[in-house]
Amino acid sequence: MAASEVVVGVIFLSQTVIGVLGNLSLLYQYFFLYFxxxxxxxxxxxxxxxxxxxxxxxxCRGVPHTIEAFGWQVSLGNMGCKLLIYLHRVGRGGSIGTICFLSVFQAITISPKNYKWAEIKMKASKYAGSTLCLIWVLYSLVNVVFLMYITGNSTNKNHTGLKSHGYCSSIRHDKTADLLYIALLSFPDALCLGLMLCTSSSMVSILYKHRQQMRDIHRTNVSLASSPESRATKHILFLVSFYVCFYTLSCIFQAFMSFTYNPNLFLVYSSAIVAGCFPAVSPLLFLRCESRVSRFCFDCIRNGKAPFNMTNG
Known part of the structure; x- marks a missing residue:
């Protein structure tokens, strides 16, 4: 096994283990607070x-690539490859859709407190679960196309009509069909990115205007900059910026892979590593923020007091 393969395998393994443990720890924290x-x-x-x-x-992406990078044989078959790639794409779509909705929801939450916005805030909270389910359904339907042209590597012998993606392959199409697929898959993502940019700009503007108002009336002690809403908004703005950076890099690699006749393993692995950076690192950022909440709730339980209510503003 070459040294480069070992390095790639270690990167995939570290990324997957850290990301899975971080996400599970965060999920455990939420379940603990709930129960x-x-x-x-x-x-x-x-x-x-x-x-x-x-x-x-x-x-769905890190585990197979980790096994493959260490030189072990990955034999998933047609159905295994279709299911794995499909679930990965649905997860990727669910990620951008959820981040987009989080950005929109926070922009609504910190918007000016008048009657019109109060009604919108109430509706946003009421239909949050339905909206998230709709996001998952949308990306589940859009990515059905991957079930049609993804195939296993066991059938690619003496077959020049397949493009290798490491442990799986895809059926080649002409450039016109590729452009149509790219347009179909990119439209929801582009819409989400546009909404994220708009809502992020809105949040920055609201924070800046409020700070200026507080400075003008010499009430810095109640400034929005020190409020929970401000801290949450700044965390979400950082999260959105962090996501957009890695998503842009991922799209660049995906574009190279789409228009490359036979992508090499370096391009395949680089694309997979970049795609896994956000889901691996983001829970560490959340855990740092949520640790204060957990400590407070632990103190409530230890002191025999009722836990506080974390309701929406």
């Missing part, structure tokens, strides 16, 4: 869906 009587915020429901998307992305 101890804490009422979680609507954003926590959104983050739980993001955790599921992260786990799908890591397990």
């Amino acid at each position: 101890t009587g804490c009422r979680l915020k609507c954003t926590d429901l959104i983050l739980k869906h993001l955790i599921v998307a992260n786990l799908l992305t890591l397990l």
Whole structure:
């Protein structure tokens, strides 16, 4: 086994193990708070869906690539490859859809407190679960196309019509069909990215205007910058920026793979590593933020007090 293969295998293994443990730890924290009587915020429901998307992305892409990078044979067959790639794509779509909805929801939450926005906030909280389910259904339907042209490597012998993706292959199409597939798969993602940019700009504008107002009336002690809403908004803005950076890099690698006749393993592995960075690192950021909540809830239980209610504003 070459040294480069060992390095790639270690990267995949580390990324998968850290990401899975981080996401499971965060999920355990939410379940603990729920079963101890804490009422979680609507954003926590959104983050739980993001955790599921992260786990799908890591397990369906990281585990097979880790096994393959260490030189072991990965034989999934046609149905195994179709299912694995499909679940990975659904997880990837669920991730961008959930991040987009989180950004939109937080922008609505910190919007000016008038009657119109109060009604919108109430509806956003009420239909959050339905919206998240709709996101999963949408990406499940869009990515059905992968079930049609993904195939296992066992059938690619003496077959020039297949493009290798490591442990699986895909049926080649002409450039027109490839462009149509790319347009179909990219449209929901482009829509989500556009919404994220708009809502992020809105949140930055709201925070800046409020800070200026507080500075003008010399009330820095109650500034939004020190409020829970402000801290949550800044965390979400950082999360969205972090996601957009890695998503853009992932799209660049995906584009190279789509238009390359026979992509080499370096391109395949690089694309997979970049795609796994966000789901592997994001739970570590969440755990740092949520640790304060967990400690407070532990203190409540230890002191025999009722846990606090974490309701939406």
